[in-house]
Amino acid sequence: MSPPTQLALRVSPNARKSEFVGWTADEKGRPVLLVKLAAPPVDGKANEELVRFLAEELEVPKGSINLLRGAGGRQKMVELPAEAADRLPRQS
Numbered sequence: 001m002s003p004p005t006q007l008a009l010r011v012s013p014n015a016r017k018s019e020f021v022g023w024t025a026d027e028k029g030r031p032v033l034l035v036k037l038a039a040p041p042v043d044g045k046a047n048e049e050l051v052r053f054l055a056e057e058l059e060v061p062k063g064s065i066n067l068l069r070g071a072g073g074r075q076k077m078v079e080l081p082a083e084a085a086d087r088l089p090r091q092s
Helices: 045-058
Strands: 005-012 019-025 031-036 066-069 075-080
Touching (some): 005 045, 045 066
Parallel strands (some): 005 031
Antiparallel strands (some): 019 031
């Protein structure tokens, strides 16, 4: 079994629907996945929606996705099962 994959995200809450927007890079040139979330950034609702959305889109159990950093901000780091990384949108 492969080790989990860490994924950097930049989220935008209060969207009409949850969806992947595309890729960008952080200040060090590392890839960051942009995600819109159909939930407000209140009482952890956006974080719950992020985990639900990622689990559904990547076809993994919600319990296998761990929010490592960024619970209170737009920049987040999550840990995913290695096999889920193959289902991420392609970087252009």
